[in-house]
Amino acid sequence: MHSIRFRLSVLYIVVVTLILAISGAYSQYQLSKELEQRFDQLRHGVVTRLQISLPSALWDLDEAKVNSIIEAEMLPVEVRGIRVFDSAVSLFAGKMRDEQGKIVTVKPQLKIDGLPYESNLYFRSNVERGNDDATQRALVGKAVVYFSREKIDATLTAELIRKLIEVVVVDCVLLFALILSLRLVFDPLARLRDALFDLARHDSDEVEELQEERRDEFGDVIRGFNSIQRKVKSVIERRRQAEEEARSAEEEARQATRKAESALEELKEAQESLLQSEKLASLGGLVAGVAHEINTPVGVTLTSASVLKQASEQIRAVMASGQIKKSEINAYIDTADESARLIMTNADRAAHLIQSFKQIAADQTSEIRRQFDLKQYIEEVITSLHPKIKHTHVTVHVLCEQRIEIDGYPGAFAQVITNLIINALTHAFPDEREGRINIHADLMTDWVEVRFEDDGVGIPQEFQARIFDPFFTTRRGQGGTGLGLNIVYNIITKQFGGTIHARSEVGKGTAFILRFPLTAPEGNSNSIGLPRV
Numbered sequence: 326m327h328s329i330r331f332r333l334s335v336l337y338i339v340v341v342t343l344i345l346a347i348s349g350a351y352s353q354y355q356l357s358k359e360l361e362q363r364f365d366q367l368r369h370g371v372v373t374r375l376q377i378s379l380p381s382a383l384w385d386l387d388e389a390k391v392n393s394i395i396e397a398e399m400l401p402v403e404v405r406g407i408r409v410f411d412s413a414v415s416l417f418a419g420k421m422r423d424e425q426g427k428i429v430t431v432k433p434q435l436k437i438d439g440l441p442y443e444s445n446l447y448f449r450s451n452v453e454r455g456n457d458d459a460t461q462r463a464l465v466g467k468a469v470v471y472f473s474r475e476k477i478d479a480t481l482t483a484e485l486i487r488k489l490i491e492v493v494v495v496d497c498v499l500l501f502a503l504i505l506s507l508r509l510v511f512d513p514l515a516r517l518r519d520a521l522f523d524l525a526r527h528d529s530d531e532v533e534e535l536q537e538e539r540r541d542e543f544g545d546v547i548r549g550f551n552s553i554q555r556k557v558k559s560v561i562e563r564r565r566q567a568e569e570e571a572r573s574a575e576e577e578a579r580q581a582t583r584k585a586e587s588a589l590e591e592l593k594e595a596q597e598s599l600l601q602s603e604k605l606a607s608l609g610g611l612v613a614g615v616a617h618e619i620n621t622p623v624g625v626t627l628t629s630a631s632v633l634k635q636a637s638e639q640i641r642a643v644m645a646s647g648q649i650k651k652s653e654i655n656a657y658i659d660t661a662d663e664s665a666r667l668i669m670t671n672a673d674r675a676a677h678l679i680q681s682f683k684q685i686a687a688d689q690t691s692e693i694r695r696q697f698d699l700k701q702y703i704e705e706v707i708t709s710l711h712p713k714i715k716h717t718h719v720t721v722h723v724l725c726e727q728r729i730e731i732d733g734y735p736g737a738f739a740q741v742i743t744n745l746i747i748n749a750l751t752h753a754f755p756d757e758r759e760g761r762i763n764i765h766a767d768l769m770t771d772w773v774e775v776r777f778e779d780d781g782v783g784i785p786q787e788f789q790a791r792i793f794d795p796f797f798t799t800r801r802g803q804g805g806t807g808l809g810l811n812i813v814y815n816i817i818t819k820q821f822g823g824t825i826h827a828r829s830e831v832g833k834g835t836a837f838i839l840r841f842p843l844t845a846p847e848g849n850s851n852s853i854g855l856p857r858v
């Protein structure tokens with residue numbers, strides 16, 4: 326890359342050199358013309374004077390005069406020598422300059438350097454004065470003048486050299502002046518350029534402002550640059566602040582997210598423990614139900630056994646007295662028969678009850694997947710709820726025509742039935758109201774529809790969309806957790822891969838319609854812990 330400084334210098338020097346060369350060539354031409362003219366004049370003068378003065382001296386054959394005339398004409402240095410010949414063309418007289426410039430007499434064989442100019446010498450005779458013929462003249466000889474151009478050439482060469490030196494000197498001075506003046510312009514430009522590169526490369530903080538002490542045009546440029554730099558600085562500063570703010574906002578958002586996440590985690594844990602306590606509560610109810618249900622057959626068994634024992638003791642006493650009658654033996658046999666029958670049937674019932682409670686309890690705690698008969702299972706769960714139902718004026722009916730075999734999670738299904746029945750008892754029939762709960766189960770090809778219908782108070786329209794939400798309850802503070810229907814929803818949709826809807830009309834009752842496949846989807850056994858959100 327050629328810098329502007331270099332190109333400007335070359336341009337100026339070329340232009341100035343050209344101008345000097347043209348004007349030098351012109352003046353050289355003028356000078357040579359003038360010298361040539363002067364040379365001509367000199368030549369003409371010498372020759373003319375010789376033509377005038379020599380003929381009479383020649384005519385008189387006055388050698389001394391001729392010599393003195395020649396010597397006088399030899400004064401200008403351009404004249405190298407003069408030879409004078411007489412009319413017989415033999416050398417009459419002659420002078421020349423020797424090596425040292427001294428004027429000496431010419432010897433005939435010596436060569437004189439310089440350009441020879443010949444001129445004939447005529448003598449005008451004064452004898453015939455009366456005659457008008459002015460052209461009457463006589464050739465008396467010939468003069469040859471040798472002129473040297475050395476002086477002209479030397480002058481011209483000297484002039485040329487002078488001009489060349491002048492050009493070189495002027496160019497040098499110009500170059501020097503250019504270097505100085507361009508430095509005046511380009512040094513601040515270079516500093517400005519460096520500062521601009523600095524500004525582009527580094528952050529504006531690291532770049533110093535340029536000094537503004539100059540009062541010239543560059544001072545203005547530098548002031549402009551500094552103000553741009555200040556502006557850039559403030560823009561960068563603002564951007565940095567904005568980034569800082571964005572970063573801190575991001576950090577806050579992150580913290581808020583973390584807090585929200587941990588709150589959600591806590592909430593989930595709380596829900597989990599609530600679900601657990603809900604489960605435990607229903608298990609507790611189950612245990613109470615078991616105790617109560619078994620009480621009757623075990624009581625009957627005990628009574629029968631003690632009746633039998635009493636009768637046996639009596640008959641033994643009678644037999645010991647030896648006065649036993651046939652009728653007494655018969656009465657004892659009847660009592661023993663009846664007692665044994667009662668003991669057997671009640672023990673059987675207790676065993677059966679324990680068996681089914683055991684099953685339900687195991688189902689509820691273990692989440693084992695197995696096949697179960699829908700109607701039978703519903704009835705067993707209802708039996709376990711009997712202690713609760715017994716205290717109300719509500720009757721529960723299971724209406725199922727076919728045998729429906731379900732492959733799923735009976736414990737979870739028991740929870741569904743329990744929750745729906747308990748909900749109906751607490752919400753649909755408040756204040757010991759009379760009522761009826763119908764549970765329909767219908768088989769539809771490979772899926773089943775179970776409808777829980779009550780003819781209770783119904784659910785107001787504005788609540789219907791929210792009853793499946795976790796923690797939605799109209800009985801807060803009165804034992805309501807708002808989790809029952811959410812558990813039901815999750816069990817049916819996730820564990821059983823089905824759907825659940827509620828239809829309700831205030832004053833007429835509520836129906837929950839459950840639809841699910843006969844075979845529950847695989848791998849969902851533990852998902853009831855996650856409430857629907």
Ligand SMILES: Nc1ncnc2c1ncn2[C@@H]1O[C@H](COP(=O)(O)OP(=O)(O)O)[C@@H](O)[C@H]1O
Pocket residue numbers: 748749752753779781782783784792797798799800804805806807808809810811835
């Ligand atoms: N059979 C029903 N009849 C009337 N309202 C009901 C019935 N079942 C549920 N509800 C309403 O739905 C709400 C949510 O039920 P649930 O999720 O079991 O919570 P909880 O029973 O703890 O209140 C109840 O508070 C009640 O208002």
Ligand SMILES: [Mg+2]
Pocket residue numbers: 744747748807808809810
């Ligand atoms: Mg409930």
